[in-house]
Amino acid sequence: MQAFGVSRTVVREALSKLQAAGLVETHHGIGTFVLQQRASGVFRLDPGDIATSVDVLAVLELRISLETESAGLAASRRTDEQLLAMRQALDDFERNVAVAGDTVAPDFRFHLQIAQSTGNPYFADIMSHLGTTIIPRTRINAIRNLDPNGLYLNRVNREHEEIYAAIARRDPESARAAMRIHLTNSRERLRVAQEASRLAEQGATTGSAQN
Numbered sequence: 048m049q050a051f052g053v054s055r056t057v058v059r060e061a062l063s064k065l066q067a068a069g070l071v072e073t074h075h076g077i078g079t080f081v082l083q084q085r086a087s088g089v090f091r092l093d094p095g096d097i098a099t100s101v102d103v104l105a106v107l108e109l110r111i112s113l114e115t116e117s118a119g120l121a122a123s124r125r126t127d128e129q130l131l132a133m134r135q136a137l138d139d140f141e142r143n144v145a146v147a148g149d150t151v152a153p154d155f156r157f158h159l160q161i162a163q164s165t166g167n168p169y170f171a172d173i174m175s176h177l178g179t180t181i182i183p184r185t186r187i188n189a190i191r192n193l194d195p196n197g198l199y200l201n202r203v204n205r206e207h208e209e210i211y212a213a214i215a216r217r218d219p220e221s222a223r224a225a226m227r228i229h230l231t232n233s234r235e236r237l238r239v240a241q242e243a244s245r246l247a248e249q250g251a252t253t254g255s256a257q258n
Contacts, residue, residue, distance in 0.1 A: 155182060210225040
């Protein structure tokens with residue numbers, strides 16, 4: 048902030064984009080660390096996924112507004128039993144990543160449990176109505192095909208753990224921030240994929256015209 052004369056919000060947004068790109072990793076209470084460079088995690092959407100990705104981005108915008116606040120309320124109002132249910136969902140997620148099992152159901156359970164922990168039934172009603180289609184990889188083939196080694200899902204799970212940790216210690220502001228980072232990262236990953244697909248299509252069109 049001091050070096051570039053920008054606000055805290057600008058720095059957070061920049062770090063969020065770096066995290067979404069897999070370039071850095073944030074550990075709460077410790078700091079943000081540059082990750083070792085590896086093969087590009089940017090995926091490219093198939094033409095058939097483009098229209099779907101636009102819809103998913105719209106849902107993610109809704110979720111950022113809805114779930115950021117629900118995480119903060121859950122941190123203030125959750126019971127020990129509700130926290131245990133969140134922990135079980137994350138444990139199931141991690142176990143299924145290791146065996147290439149179903150991660151969608153525990154992913155949705157985790158987010159739904161947070162909504163239920165707000166004590167406001169309308170949060171949970173909206174999440175239940177949206178269902179598992181809120182999870183981008185249920186609707187976009189490129190995400191499902193991207194991750195043979197589980198790197199994408201492990202990154203998602205680390206973001207989940209940051210949300211859980213803030214809710215566990217009853218820290219509403221950190222819970223809101225962690226949820227916003229998680230969903231903003233999901234949105235950024237899709238936006239980058241859309242841009243990669245657009246550039247690839249332009250290149251293919253140019254190449255075809257030259258031939």
